[in-house]
Amino acid sequence: MAEKLLEIRDLHLEFKTFDGVAKVLAGVDLTLHRGDVYGLVGETGCGKSMTALSIPRLIPMPPGRITQGEIIFNGENLLEKSEGQMERFRAKHLGVIFQDPVTNLNPMFTVREQLIDAVIFQQHYGTTNNALWRAVMPSARQRRKDALQRAIELLDLVGIPQAATRIHDYPHQFSGGMRQRVLIAMALAGEPDLLIADEPTTALDVTIQAQILRLIKSLVKKLGLTVLLITHNLGVVAKTCEKVAVMYSGRVIEESPVRELFRNPKHPYTQGLIQAVPRKESNRGGLIGIPGTIPDLNHPPAGCRFHPRCPHVMAPCRTTVPSASAMTSAHNVYCHLYPQMDEVAT
Amino acid sequence: MKDAKSKQPILDVKNLKMYFPIKGGLLNRKIDDFKAVDDVSFSIQRGKTFGLVGESGSGKTTVGKCILRLVEPTSGQIIFDGADLTRLNAGQMRDQRTHMQMIYQAPAASLNRRMTIGQIIGEALWLHERLNARDRRKRVLELLDIVGLKSEHYYRYPHEFSGGQQQRVGIARALAVQPQLLILDEPTSALDVSVQAQILNLLQQLQDEFDLTYLFISHDLGVVRYMCDEIGLLYLGKLVEVADSETIFEQPKHPYTQALISAIPDPDPDITREEIILTGDIHTKVSDIGCPFAPRCHAAKVPACDTALPPLVNTNENHFVACHLHLADEDAPQKEAYA
Amino acid sequence: MADFITDDKPVSIDDGRSHRWENLRRGVYRFRSNTMSMLGLSILVFIFAVAILAPYIAPYPKDATTGVNPVARFTEPGAEHPFGTDRIGRDIFSRVLIGTGLALKVGTTIIVLATSIGVTIGAVAAYFGGWVDELLMRFTDIFLTVPGLVLAIAVTAALGRGIDNAMIGIALVWWPGFARLTRSQVISIKEEPYVEAIRGLGAGNLRILFRHILPNAISPIIVKMTTDFGFAVLTAAALGFIGVGAQPPTPEWGAMINEGRDYFPDEWWIATFPGLAIWLMVFSWNLLGDGLRDVLDPRSRR
Numbered sequence: 001m002a003e004k005l006l007e008i009r010d011l012h013l014e015f016k017t018f019d020g021v022a023k024v025l026a027g028v029d030l031t032l033h034r035g036d037v038y039g040l041v042g043e044t045g046c047g048k049s050m051t052a053l054s055i056p057r058l059i060p061m062p063p064g065r066i067t068q069g070e071i072i073f074n075g076e077n078l079l080e081k082s083e084g085q086m087e088r089f090r091a092k093h094l095g096v097i098f099q100d101p102v103t104n105l106n107p108m109f110t111v112r113e114q115l116i117d118a119v120i121f122q123q124h125y126g127t128t129n130n131a132l133w134r135a136v137m138p139s140a141r142q143r144r145k146d147a148l149q150r151a152i153e154l155l156d157l158v159g160i161p162q163a164a165t166r167i168h169d170y171p172h173q174f175s176g177g178m179r180q181r182v183l184i185a186m187a188l189a190g191e192p193d194l195l196i197a198d199e200p201t202t203a204l205d206v207t208i209q210a211q212i213l214r215l216i217k218s219l220v221k222k223l224g225l226t227v228l229l230i231t232h233n234l235g236v237v238a239k240t241c242e243k244v245a246v247m248y249s250g251r252v253i254e255e256s257p258v259r260e261l262f263r264n265p266k267h268p269y270t271q272g273l274i275q276a277v278p279r280k281e282s283n284r285g286g287l288i289g290i291p292g293t294i295p296d297l298n299h300p301p302a303g304c305r306f307h308p309r310c311p312h313v314m315a316p317c318r319t320t321v322p323s324a325s326a327m328t329s330a331h332n333v334y335c336h337l338y339p340q341m342d343e344v345a346t
Numbered sequence: 347m348k349d350a351k352s353k354q355p356i357l358d359v360k361n362l363k364m365y366f367p368i369k370g371g372l373l374n375r376k377i378d379d380f381k382a383v384d385d386v387s388f389s390i391q392r393g394k395t396f397g398l399v400g401e402s403g404s405g406k407t408t409v410g411k412c413i414l415r416l417v418e419p420t421s422g423q424i425i426f427d428g429a430d431l432t433r434l435n436a437g438q439m440r441d442q443r444t445h446m447q448m449i450y451q452a453p454a455a456s457l458n459r460r461m462t463i464g465q466i467i468g469e470a471l472w473l474h475e476r477l478n479a480r481d482r483r484k485r486v487l488e489l490l491d492i493v494g495l496k497s498e499h500y501y502r503y504p505h506e507f508s509g510g511q512q513q514r515v516g517i518a519r520a521l522a523v524q525p526q527l528l529i530l531d532e533p534t535s536a537l538d539v540s541v542q543a544q545i546l547n548l549l550q551q552l553q554d555e556f557d558l559t560y561l562f563i564s565h566d567l568g569v570v571r572y573m574c575d576e577i578g579l580l581y582l583g584k585l586v587e588v589a590d591s592e593t594i595f596e597q598p599k600h601p602y603t604q605a606l607i608s609a610i611p612d613p614d615p616d617i618t619r620e621e622i623i624l625t626g627d628i629h630t631k632v633s634d635i636g637c638p639f640a641p642r643c644h645a646a647k648v649p650a651c652d653t654a655l656p657p658l659v660n661t662n663e664n665h666f667v668a669c670h671l672h673l674a675d676e677d678a679p680q681k682e683a684y685a
Numbered sequence: 686m687a688d689f690i691t692d693d694k695p696v697s698i699d700d701g702r703s704h705r706w707e708n709l710r711r712g713v714y715r716f717r718s719n720t721m722s723m724l725g726l727s728i729l730v731f732i733f734a735v736a737i738l739a740p741y742i743a744p745y746p747k748d749a750t751t752g753v754n755p756v757a758r759f760t761e762p763g764a765e766h767p768f769g770t771d772r773i774g775r776d777i778f779s780r781v782l783i784g785t786g787l788a789l790k791v792g793t794t795i796i797v798l799a800t801s802i803g804v805t806i807g808a809v810a811a812y813f814g815g816w817v818d819e820l821l822m823r824f825t826d827i828f829l830t831v832p833g834l835v836l837a838i839a840v841t842a843a844l845g846r847g848i849d850n851a852m853i854g855i856a857l858v859w860w861p862g863f864a865r866l867t868r869s870q871v872i873s874i875k876e877e878p879y880v881e882a883i884r885g886l887g888a889g890n891l892r893i894l895f896r897h898i899l900p901n902a903i904s905p906i907i908v909k910m911t912t913d914f915g916f917a918v919l920t921a922a923a924l925g926f927i928g929v930g931a932q933p934p935t936p937e938w939g940a941m942i943n944e945g946r947d948y949f950p951d952e953w954w955i956a957t958f959p960g961l962a963i964w965l966m967v968f969s970w971n972l973l974g975d976g977l978r979d980v981l982d983p984r985s986r987r
Contacts, residue, residue, distance in 0.1 A: 416884070
């Protein structure tokens with residue numbers, strides 16, 4: 001098995017709001033190995049984006065607060081780093097892309113200027129010793145020249161035709177799909193180990209979505225990237241990822257290799273989610289939704305947070321948080337329907 | 347009786363065009379037209395669902411707004427229940443409008459956030475039938491029940507609801523005026539899948555219960571397949587393929603339809619379809635005379651693709667396609683134009 | 686149309702008022718968490734109290750109108766006259782106190798007049814668009830091209846000197862700001878799907894504009910009314926200062942500064958205390974306006 005790149009252990013995150021304290025993450029466990037394309041799925045408010053943004057520590061604190069847990073990347077606990085160390089770490093090891101390719105580019109500057117800045121910034125921080133960097137790079141002019149070269153290579157890498165010319169254009173001269181490619185290029189500027197993609201195709205049309213997903217897959221092969229893909233779309237996961245974790249209301253409730261999850265979903269929520277997608281064989285009126293709504297994070301239900309909506313609810317579900325049950329070596333489910341590995345009381 | 351009635355379409359859109367002027371130059375004169383909807387024709391039978399599918403920028407929402415005359419179409423006819431809506435004056439249109447209601451993509455934005463749910467639905471009733479306060483409240487509570495909300499929601503404000511519940515309020519408001527046709531503009535694209543399933547099922551129940559006709563506008567082919575009897579695909583304001591739902595998915599003929607279907611991410615990793623990845627996007631430069639899809643087309647091209655606009659013709663048993671490839675190889679004796 | 690909202694007697698369902706109350710409580714919470722806006726509100730409460738109580742607490746109420754006391758002229762601030770006296774021996778403390786009510790009246794009149802004209806013109810222009818918009822907005826521009834103070838002076842001079850005409854003159858140059866603000870608000874709101882939906886239900890223009898668009902456009906207008914209040918008082922004082930506004934012996938702060946001008950800096954108190962009163966007025970309304978912006982801004986709303 002490949003080496004462990006990222007391990008999130010028992011992560012708890014709270015947000016202070018007018019109505020009280022929202023328990024956004026309540027014990028998230030997640031392990032990524034080098035070379036994984038890992039999907040994190042769930043519906044609005046399940047905490048998938050919050051989990052992902054906890055890794056580069058991009059969550060505003062306050063109002064956010066991590067109360068418990070650790071995030072271990074290559075053996076280092078990111079939560080123990082200082083702000084300055086974290087900045088260097090992000091530049092060197094992480095790339096992040098977001099849902100909206102429009103607001104994440106500055107409309108006042110050309111792509112060249114923004115991309116060169118990204119390259120210089122990330123390489124500068126990538127070299128831990130500032131003096132060494134200066135010695136290697138004699139002049140600012142030379143530095144920008146090299147950065148431009150690198151920027152064009154990056155655009156080429158993400159499949160923008162005529163990169164050397166297009167780089168001089170402003171963001172509005174690119175379509176949504178092309179802008180997302182530019183953002184991917186910026187994220188890759190520092191040659192990151194891990195690419196975090198937060199709903200990267202949600203704002204795009206299906207034909208463009210297919211292009212971007214194919215690009216991400218090809219980058220994984222070409223660069224040996226590890227990808228954490230956050231999405232609400234089960235189809236995107238099925239098409240792109242090898243492993244997947246399903247989240248519900250601040251917890252991972254099932255994790256498994258993709259094929260196994262779709263063929264043999266174990267958690268009632270996962271089953272409901274898969275059934276709710278309209279597909280070829282759904283008959284009129286035959287689509288099954290999940291009754292009820294997601295829990296209020298300020299007053300989450302005790303025990304398994306899915307129990308008020310669960311068709312198989314039993315007594316322990318109302319009081320005890322289910323721990324992992326191993327279905328196969330890589331398929332874990334957190335549900336009382338299956339034999340618990342250890343009992344954890346809330 | 348029922349047969350005779352069902353033969354006559356409730357909505358018949360003929361040669362609908364919606365051009366927006368592009369202004370420019372020194373005097374800000376009109377220099378060109380942006381053809382948001384270009385010669386679109388289709389009809390819907392009473393009680394059926396017609397799906398209008400396309401990517402953003404295809405003009406599908408504009409078609410819906412033209413039918414309600416929320417924007418004035420440049421030309422064409424919209425025949426609703428025998429009357430041509432484009433010929434009505436403002437007052438007549440106002441009477442007709444309540445027969446057709448729209449459900450919006452963003453449920454929160456479609457509700458006045460300063461009014462309670464009771465006021466929002468009640469106002470529709472007041473506008474429609476001038477019901478007094480007591481009857482109104484009774485009807486609102488009935489409508490809340492019909493769409494699966496509770497009476498305790500009466501005094502709540504929209505922001506206290508989840509997206510799915512807000513969409514139910516929007517549906518209840520539309521039903522308040524007893525419409526015959528609902529224009530559903532991406533009604534579930536802002537919702538989570540588990541909630542989407544609830545809303546889609548509700549829409550189907552309501553259709554059966556009130557004999558409603560739906561124009562279902564969406565970019566999500568999976569949803570459209572589940573909901574629609576007949577489907578039309580729009581590309582850059584033009585219909586490129588129209589057929590019943592089954593045919594579109596089992597035997598798509600237009601290269602764009604084929605690409606679109608292959609691009610749906612199916613939640614089943616075992617389905618290994620041949621994947622067609624289109625190049626470019628909907629803004630890719632189009633020539634004025636050729637097929638609008640030609641620059642992105644993956645199929646074998648014929649010379650006509652770049653020089654002539656393919657007409658929408660019946661290739662087989664009400665399967666209409668606008669593609670030179672199917673114009674050339676079909677040997678059907680007469681190529682009747684659609685509608 | 687009017688009966689639509691007033692008849693909401695709860696039948697048996699949960700009480701709607703608790704939800705309205707909840708919204709209000711959120712607003713108050715946000716307002717109170719802002720120290721500066723609470724300070725502004727406190728000063729204003731104090732100012733209003735002074736305005737109401739002035740006739741009773743002022744030591745020499747007569748000095749606000751006809752009183753003359755040549756013996757005590759140019760008295761320095763002290764126990765007898767906390768703010769000193771002016772050149773004819775009037776008690777400045779009493780005049781500043783009694784002038785508070787006048788300042789509030791001036792501010793209210795100007796803002797109410799300007800808002801009514803501005804909101805109506807801006808809303809109509811934005812809602813109907815086309816040539817109506819063009820006509821009304823070019824008309825508004827005429828007012829905006831001439832410097833406000835100059836125009837106000839001209840209008841007031843034409844109508845005749847005096848505080849009432851000054852208020853009319855200032856209101857006439859003040860409304861274009863409200864017209865522009867209202868117009869931009871209405872233009873963005875009228876494109877919202879809920880407006881389209883209500884039109885689709887057969888609602889008329891008046892109902893759409895007044896029941897559905899304006900209530901959602903009102904927050905920034907209220908904020909502007911609040912912040913402008915202080916400046917309206919300041920402008921009225923400016924007119925009083927140059928002599929076209931309030932006429933002596935009216936205890937109007939601007940006119941009082943004018944009277945004290947000749948004796949500055951030796952008899953500094955004559956101009957200074959009315960000046961401080963104006964400053965306090967402008968300052969407190971501004972603080973309140975900023976606080977309201979935080980509460981009413983829909984973007985910060987949950």
